[in-house]
Structures are given as C-alpha cells and as structure tokens.
Amino acid sequence: MGTTLVVGTTFGVVARQAGLEPIEIAAMSVLVFAGAAQFAMVQLFAASAPVPIVIATVLFLNLRHLLMATSLRPHLERLPLSRRMAAAFVLTDESFAMATGYVRRGGTSLAYYLTFAVALFVLWNLATLAGIALGSAIGDPRRFGIDFAITATFVGIVVLAIRRPADVAVAIVAGLVAGALALAGASTIAVITAGALAPFVGVLRRR
Amino acid sequence: MIWIAILGSAVATYLTRSLPLGVTPRGRVPAAASRYLEMLPVAIIAALVGPAVVAPGNTLTHGAEPITAAIVAATVAWRRSLLAGVIVGVAAVALLRAV
Numbered sequence: 685m686g687t688t689l690v691v692g693t694t695f696g697v698v699a700r701q702a703g704l705e706p707i708e709i710a711a712m713s714v715l716v717f718a719g720a721a722q723f724a725m726v727q728l729f730a731a732s733a734p735v736p737i738v739i740a741t742v743l744f745l746n747l748r749h750l751l752m753a754t755s756l757r758p759h760l761e762r763l764p765l766s767r768r769m770a771a772a773f774v775l776t777d778e779s780f781a782m783a784t785g786y787v788r789r790g791g792t793s794l795a796y797y798l799t800f801a802v803a804l805f806v807l808w809n810l811a812t813l814a815g816i817a818l819g820s821a822i823g824d825p826r827r828f829g830i831d832f833a834i835t836a837t838f839v840g841i842v843v844l845a846i847r848r849p850a851d852v853a854v855a856i857v858a859g860l861v862a863g864a865l866a867l868a869g870a871s872t873i874a875v876i877t878a879g880a881l882a883p884f885v886g887v888l889r890r891r
Numbered sequence: 892m893i894w895i896a897i898l899g900s901a902v903a904t905y906l907t908r909s910l911p912l913g914v915t916p917r918g919r920v921p922a923a924a925s926r927y928l929e930m931l932p933v934a935i936i937a938a939l940v941g942p943a944v945v946a947p948g949n950t951l952t953h954g955a956e957p958i959t960a961a962i963v964a965a966t967v968a969w970r971r972s973l974l975a976g977v978i979v980g981v982a983a984v985a986l987l988r989a990v
Contacts (some may be wrong), residue, residue, distance in 0.1 A: 707895055715897060725897075725900060743904075747931055749908045755988075769909055841936050842937050855937035863942050879938040880934075
C-alpha cells in the first residue's frame with residue numbers, strides 16, 4: 685500500500701511535468717488504473733505518438749491481466765456476472781498478489797479481496813491528486829532533472845521485475861532494439877515492436 | 892485526441908482484466924503463451940527506456956548523460972527501492988547538466 689502511494693504520487697508529478705492537464709491525469713488514474721501503462725502513456729503522449737500506438741502499447745502491457753484473471757476465476761465463480769465484472773475492474777498486480785497469498789493460506793472471503801482491491805484504487809487516485817498538486821508547484825522541470833523521473837521510474841520497474849536470467853536478456857534486447865529503431869527514425873513503432881518481439885528471446889531460452 | 896487515447900486505453904485495459912471472468916475459457920493457457928505474457932511487461936517497459944536513454948530527441952548527442960543516470964537509478968532501485976532509485980536518478984541528471 686505504501687508503494688501504491690509513492691508510485692501514484694510520482695505518476696501525478698511526472699504527468700503534470702510532461703504537460704498533461706490535471707483532469708486528464710486524474711481521468712487516467714480513475715479509468716485506466718494501471719501504473720506501468722499510465723507511465724507509458726505519459727511517455728508516448730510526450731513523444732506525440734499516434735492514438736492507435738498508445739492504445740496498442742497499453743493493451744500489450746496489460747495482457748498479463750489475462751493470466752491473473754484466469755487464475756482468480758475459480759475463486760470468483762460464485763459471484764453473479766455483474767459483480768465479477770466489477771471485481772475485474774480493480775484487478776491489479778498488487779491485489780492479485782494479495783489474493784493469491786490469501787487463498788493459499790486458506791482464505792475464502794471475497795469481501796476481503798474486494799475491500800483490499802478497492803482500497804488500492806482509492807489510494808492510487810488520492811496519491812495521483814497529491815502528485816498533480818506537487819507537480820504543478822515545481823517550475824522548470826529540466827533544471828531539476830524532473831523530466832528524467834519517468835525514465836528513472838521505468839528503469840526501477842524493470843530492475844525490480846527481474847526474476848530470472850531470461851528476464852535480463854529480454855529487457856536488454858527490448859531496450860536495444862527499441863533504441864536502434866528510434867535512431868533509425870522509426871520512433872513511433874519502436875516501443876511496441878521491440879516490446880512485442882523481445883519476449884520471444886525469453887520463451888526460446890526456456891529458463 | 893488525448894481523450895480518445897485515454898478512453899481507448901481504459902477499454903483495452905478493462906478487457907484484459909474482465910475477459911477471463913466473463914467468458915468461459917476452454918482448456919488451459921499453453922505454457923509458451925503464458926511465458927510470453929509474463930515477460931511482456933518487462934519487455935515493453937525496457938523498450939520505453941531504450942530510446943529515452945540511447946536517443947533522447949532521436950539523436951545520439953545527449954547519450955552520455957541519461958545512460959549514466961539510468962545506471963545510477965538502476966543500481967539504487969535494485970539495492971534500495973523504486974522511489975530511492977527515481978530520486979537519485981533525477982539528482983544525477985540535474986548534477987550532470989550542471990557540470
């Protein structure tokens with residue numbers, strides 16, 4: 685929950701510094717509600733990426749939810765469809781990790797999962813608002829290196845997400861291919877192309 | 892345009908969260924597909940870092956500064972925390988620009 689607060693605030697600051705309007709930033713946290721995807725959107729907006737590229741990148745970034753939702757399905761099956769659809773909206777890496785641990789310990793209360801997941805949603809949005817206020821108060825982002833905050837956040841997310849040697853290979857290939865494509869003048873498709881292809885390196889390594 | 896991107900992203904994200912809970916899946920997710928999906932986020936976020944570090948503004952000229960700062964941010968994030976990595980990375984860039 686502490687992480688949610690910190691990352692949410694960082695998002696608000698970074699998005700504000702990138703020139704997005706407060707209402708747009710707040711809407712992203714309410715409607716999209718996916719940390720990494722929201723940071724990616726800010727970066728792509730700053731690079732004036734076309735709308736289909738933004739949506740496709742977000743889609744690929746969030747495809748992992750399919751796995752998480754599939755694994756939670758047996759536990760949510762007794763809910764009526766409308767409630768399941770509501771529960772799906774607050775499915776995140778954090779709420780999934782919590783639910784997985786809770787189920788393994790023998791927990792069966794759906795209210796417990798939903799309360800936790802909704803609390804994360806509320807916290808994320810409050811933190812975003814705090815970040816918007818903070819970001820609006822800082823002038824001249826380049827002077828303080830704030831424009832680098834988004835890249836530093838991505839670097840940190842990648843480093844902390846690495847679990848196996850294959851992850852390192854995938855990250856390096858993705859970064860280099862995207863960088864090379866951008867240098868070659870194909871910056872619009874660089875991220876989505878490199879990001880979609882690099883995981884094959886990991887799949888082929890089988891470790 | 893930005894609103895279309897936000898709404899489209901919201902719909903795309905919600906579909907990834909809700910599809911397995913809405914429609915009845917048949918069979919299991921193949922292992923290779925599962926591994927691919929697990930590695931996608933790291934790949935895409937690393938792909939976002941690549942151009943920003945190697946070619947900010949699509950030129951190589953400012954390369955040294957973000958590369959140094961990215962290495963610093965990576966090291967601190969790994970040893971300490973995400974927030975510490977961001978703060979030190981930002982400070983490193985500010986310092987490198989001041990020199």
